[in-house]
Amino acid sequence: MQTIGLLKEPNFETRVCLLPKEVERMVKELKTNVVFEAGYGSKQLVPDETYQNAGAEIAQKESILKESDFILSINTVYKGQELKTNASFIGIFNLLFHRDRLENYLNTPASVYSLDLLPRTTLAQNMDVLSSMASLSGYKAVLKAAELFHGILPMFTTAAGTLKPAKVLVLGAGVAGLQAIATAKRLGAVVEAFDVRTSAKEEVKSLGAKFIEVPGYKESESAGGYAVEQSQEYLQKQKALMKTHIEAASIVICTANIPGKKAPVLIEKESVENMVPGAVIVDLAAEQGGNCELSQNGKTSEHFGVKIVGNSHLARELSQAASQLLSTNYFNFMKHLINSSKANDPLLEGCMVLKNGKLVHPLFIES
Amino acid sequence: MQTIGLLKEPNFETRVCLLPKEVERMVKELKTNVVFEAGYGSKQLVPDETYQNAGAEIAQKESILKESDFILSINTVYKGQELKTNASFIGIFNLLFHRDRLENYLNTPASVYSLDLLPRTTLAQNMDVLSSMASLSGYKAVLKAAELFHGILPMFTTAAGTLKPAKVLVLGAGVAGLQAIATAKRLGAVVEAFDVRTSAKEEVKSLGAKFIEVPGYKESESAGGYAVEQSQEYLQKQKALMKTHIEAASIVICTANIPGKKAPVLIEKESVENMVPGAVIVDLAAEQGGNCELSQNGKTSEHFGVKIVGNSHLARELSQAASQLLSTNYFNFMKHLINSSKANDPLLEGCMVLKNGKLVHPLFIES
Amino acid sequence: MEFIQNNLEQIYFIILCAFIGIEIISNVPAILHTPLMSGANAISGIILVGAIIIMLDIEPTDYLNLTLGGIAVFMGTLNVSGGFFITGRMLKMFNTKKNNQK
Amino acid sequence: MEFIQNNLEQIYFIILCAFIGIEIISNVPAILHTPLMSGANAISGIILVGAIIIMLDIEPTDYLNLTLGGIAVFMGTLNVSGGFFITGRMLKMFNTKKNNQK
């Protein structure tokens, strides 16, 4: 019988990666033991008893690390403690951008699966933590912007005059971007969106928003529909067009990303300075460097009266919803991991960074 | 030529009561002088020059008070300084609830118009600051709740399971309540609303929300459609029904008010304790005592995991939109005031509390 | 009885024509009511043929009847021509761009 | 020419009937296509009348033709009765509550 260990997340984390409902399924469906640190669900307002009722047992952090075959967390929580042989860490470690986090794991008996690297195949959809979190972030980004914006989003005709609808510009129409579009549309804003992928156009329109087209994109829909880097000339053209749209917008939601690469800079300092004071930029790509030149990861700053929120983890503010989705994602991944019989399962290979303390992932070995 | 004076608002205030656009209209259409304190529009990011370009002049606070015929502000800003004879203060002073604020004005040569007392006749609609602010508050209340809520409002079917739509309960379907309903509906929540006025039912339904009916209300649609106090028995019945609905809700927006009276208490402590942890209550009636027993005016508290926002001035957070509406309201009021020729204009009588330093408003004299 | 037997063909003809008359307009959209009325009115001017036929039979010296007949022909023609012209004018007004169906 | 002149009434009759036949179903909703086809099929069984008429004329000793005629009557009846019955059954299925128009 394999053991699954749940460790308390760092303080800044509001989510958990396994809720009692999925603990129960782990125990019942996957026939595993689940052990957890006391107070594991406290941020979610889930008392320990609920976890215990679901079939998990309380344990000390050290013993959890020592006895578990699988150690589940969202963030890196391992500091070099003793481990079981063949133990596996499963989390969303974002190691490509934080190579330093690898160090603690190198040369341990442990394997490390980082779910952000999961190939985005159809089969992996129900374990796809990036999609889950991105959608929540997209939703939250609009709410956050609406909260910070000192005007209102919908049009508003009253006896005291008419308030114009806010213009919302969404950069990058991936998972987060589409959700942002949908949410802003719901609130009655005038929404424009931009993306380099040509198929994005139809997707944007299917949500009733306007798509800004920049001619001359070179497509390459390999690697699961991700974007690829573009020519300098194209980027130039794009920027010029973008600039006018940015400066007309009251709210800009940035979600443009290129996996494993620095995020493209789409909003320059100058554009920000030309925006109307009081405008809001929410940059979900902040962790990857940000789509806005001025955005600071994890901080809300102000420049020329424009508020810039740099936050790639807005999903944390929806802790309950996020935990619910993560919990299902983790469960599905564990189910796949435990039941997988294939020798080289592409899903597992895609997200396994370390095998028994050795780097095995191509993206890490190459460079 | 009459002079209009604009005084800087206290620090907690984010709005202004006159924007440059209306300043210009004051000067051009009403042929008045406008003087203002330096930095008047700074919170709105409007520089002094803009005001000057609109035709206003900068002056010291003292001289403004001394020279103006009409002193416009949102909050009480007068501390007993010297005044022009027949000067008038115009503001939203909420004097019924803050009688103390009267003291500074008693026995001065000044008259005081408090716009919150404006009779809600058809003609007064474009000066109706309560309506303007209430609508913005209603909108903002939902955004605030959505921001604090750790789940999401719309239903959300994803590969990682389905998130249920949030249940939003709106108490009081007046101006603010209706706006809250509309906003929550837009965000995809399941919305229920309750009000004592029977005509509210149709209004609620016209926004696509569900109306909770409590039988046995005694109607009295005098005084411009305001609610009147109800029998004890009715309130009992209402509370029992409300309780079940409150406890099922994730978000409760409280807007129930009875003008000039303490707000009805609709959510008792017990109900709050039975709500799901993580739920949010936004109480817009907090200043009038609150619809929720536990709400504290001007504070966000937490009880049993339920966040309770007591804030009757959410419109302040939409400073730009709010200033725009207020500015028009004030302008329309001034236009009426200056042009009014009737001996006893019901509009002006309705909101004039002091005349040359003497109490004249029936509501204040009676009690 | 006998009358029916003799005029069977005529009766069939009339009934069938009436049936067609009804049938043909039973699905006319309400906005065409007025033009259709006008068109039908023009067709009813076919009485003109009767006037011509009778004119052919009148003695060239029977001035009274010649005059009457002339008036009848004139009136019939007015009905026919006016009816068709006005219907045409009415229908022309529907000529807004209406054929952009997808 | 002469043929036309002689059978003018007959020709009018046929043309008018054809016209009515077309006109009458020109607005049939598509879902009634099948039942209508079935109903029309039943009506075309009116050929049965012809079969009966011819049977009335056959010599009672002409067994061959009597048999043939009998078969014809039988077939015609089958067409008529089967057609009507099956149309009826088909139409009964539309009997879902459909009359709650406001």
Add this chain to the structure above:
Amino acid sequence: MSTLIEMGYMLSIFSFLGGLKFMSSPKKAKQGNMLAAAGMILVVALTFYVGLTETVPYINLTIIFLAIVLGTILGKSISNKVEMTKMPQLISLFNATGGGCALILGIIESQFDASTSGLGNQITLIVGLLTGAVAFSGSIVAERKLSGKIKEYKTKAAILFGRSVLLVIVLLPFLYFSGVLPIGFPAFIFAVAGLSLLYGVLFVLPIGGADMPVVISLLNAITGVATACAGIVYNNKVMIAGGIFVSAAGLFLTILMCRAMNRSLLKVLTGTFKKGNKSSSAEAEQVVRELSIPEMVMQLSFAKKVAIVPGYGLAVAQAQHACAQFQHLLEERETEVHYIIHPVAGRMPGHMNVLLAEAKVDYSNLKEMDEVNDEMDTYDFVLVIGANDVVNPMAETDEDSAVYGMPIIRAYRGKQVVVIKRSMNTGYAGVSNRLFEMENCALLFGDAKDSLQQIIGQLKMI
């Protein structure tokens, strides 16, 4: 030879048929008119040709020819000059000429073969003459009424008198043919003609002016009967067919028109008006013009610029989607459509915005009241949907009104105004609305969503 003529006749019968058929489809109506006209020309030409071959005196032919030419020219010029709004009058007038023609025909014919022809023929002749006379005088009265020259004259006495005349007309032939009446055939004919003319007047007089289109359609059908009778007398297939087509179609059309107005033919003829649940308030009854959906769509189809004024009723009916669909349909027909949003329309600030945003109405279609109020008269058609107080002109004119002083959308300045609401109930402010009584305004009663959906259905057909 005569076979060729017979076939020509047949051809024109079918051209009438086809013409009528096409005329009942909006797309082909114009061709239909052409076709019917072509058939008419053919049959007239053929008849005239018969005259030419049959050695008829030239004077007759000349008269015929001149009358035809004159009639055509006059018909063309009249119908070119008349204003669009006067159409029904003109149709009525033309119908009168048809009826008059039948009347004269009857009179002439009665002199020719008074006694020679059989009883059947005589009866047919009388019916033709009678119907022609009724159509003639009735149509003229209808025309006068439509032009407002004669007012409604609806007394019990007139109605009773009319019915007695009808009775006499029906009895007269019985008396005559049974030999009771001691007069000659011509006298008898004149008596019938005179009485019929009288009856035509009495028949139309009591009917309300608004119902005249229905009456004209009916009179048209009556002319058809006259024509068919004449056809039987002359044993002329084209006339029979044409007459029967017109009378059957006309009668049915009359019924359809009544149905579209939600009234029964009988009620129209007896001049009874639907009372309905108007004005449940204690207010003095307002006189308003009620409109049927087809009439409204007909007017709408001529408009190039349309304003929609939405109000609380739109929200109550949840008709926003229907409204947007309606707008798109109009736009497809290249009509410009604006929504004019009143600041306090609905029951909360921004109420209309919420609704229209939900229906995805483009913000660029929305106009503010102040923006367009001075140019309201540029709108060919103003459709007020469930709004009341915000278009109440009393806010501008009546100092005592509860809404006095409120800025309003000047819908009343539109060339045509139609208000969709369910009843004569007042709006929020509880005051009656003078707009409804104005001359350019009509009411369409019904739930906003239902009404809009029906309008959409009709619009799609054009």
Add this chain to the structure above:
Amino acid sequence: MSTLIEMGYMLSIFSFLGGLKFMSSPKKAKQGNMLAAAGMILVVALTFYVGLTETVPYINLTIIFLAIVLGTILGKSISNKVEMTKMPQLISLFNATGGGCALILGIIESQFDASTSGLGNQITLIVGLLTGAVAFSGSIVAERKLSGKIKEYKTKAAILFGRSVLLVIVLLPFLYFSGVLPIGFPAFIFAVAGLSLLYGVLFVLPIGGADMPVVISLLNAITGVATACAGIVYNNKVMIAGGIFVSAAGLFLTILMCRAMNRSLLKVLTGTFKKGNKSSSAEAEQVVRELSIPEMVMQLSFAKKVAIVPGYGLAVAQAQHACAQFQHLLEERETEVHYIIHPVAGRMPGHMNVLLAEAKVDYSNLKEMDEVNDEMDTYDFVLVIGANDVVNPMAETDEDSAVYGMPIIRAYRGKQVVVIKRSMNTGYAGVSNRLFEMENCALLFGDAKDSLQQIIGQLKMI
């Protein structure tokens, strides 16, 4: 006496007329059927009565009577027993009997007054016989095809052969009547009958099984011609009228049916199939069943429980409002409607939620995939709107498929499945969908919004 019979005949002509008319209106169709049947009974009874009065030998009358009774009983029992889905076969079979009847009639008649009657009559006789024979054999083949007993047999040779036979049939009478052929009238008749029977077979053989309903309708019209010819021969007005009604209505119906299938009659008859822009990918062509909107609505109208599976196409077409309207219409007809939402339908999580919320679909109508996947077979009708990958059964069966392993909505388990999409293009995953080939699945090609609006239009009519 005979006048009464004539009037009876007239009555039944009008009952046929009224019957057909009513049958084209959904509300009165049942009465229409009754009316026509009543007319039929009347005319048969009258004819029989004539026999009774005309001293016809009892044996003849007995045979007639027995044949009628037998036929009625058999007709009733067959039509009671047959399954609903076998209807078209049965109609075809009944039509065959009608044609057969005409054929026999022709043969008998040809012996009687072979030479006595004029040329006109003889030609009419031959046409009647010929059409009867074609209808007879053609209908039988059509029936066989529909039951799947005969496969499509569409070779150039068959078609050519068919056309030559037709040529011979047309030429034969010319040759015979010009006296070139050295055979007697009966022999000639038998030759025509034989060839016609052959032609009937060859005519229907090459036509696709899916087009059989159209062919049956056409054969039905042909029977009508046969009937009318017989009517002319016997100078019987009812037969003429009935035959002409049926042939005209049948022909027009055939055209309407083709139109509803978006094909021309000619293409149906020559067996050409619309190719369209299917399968632009390199995949092996899939064989799918295409459905017309009326057919779909017909099936839908029998369903008590309907599932709607929305997908990305619903969003692209922005068909959410139409979809909601469709749902409400079904619900008004007391049909239960569920939306089944796949977790990854659309292009972002919650995509379908956003759409359906916008259209105000009640949350209680939404079902999650897991909730209902095990009871998909309880749905009478599953309508897939613009979804593809999420209903692809290959995710369950085909290990090599790109979608393998993804949980899907088991739409394929529904009793009937219809997929609305524009083409045979694949969905996001780029894999072809086995569902489309399944027996219980049909495709409705077109934009989702357009299609839904048309469906709504049709649904409203029932």
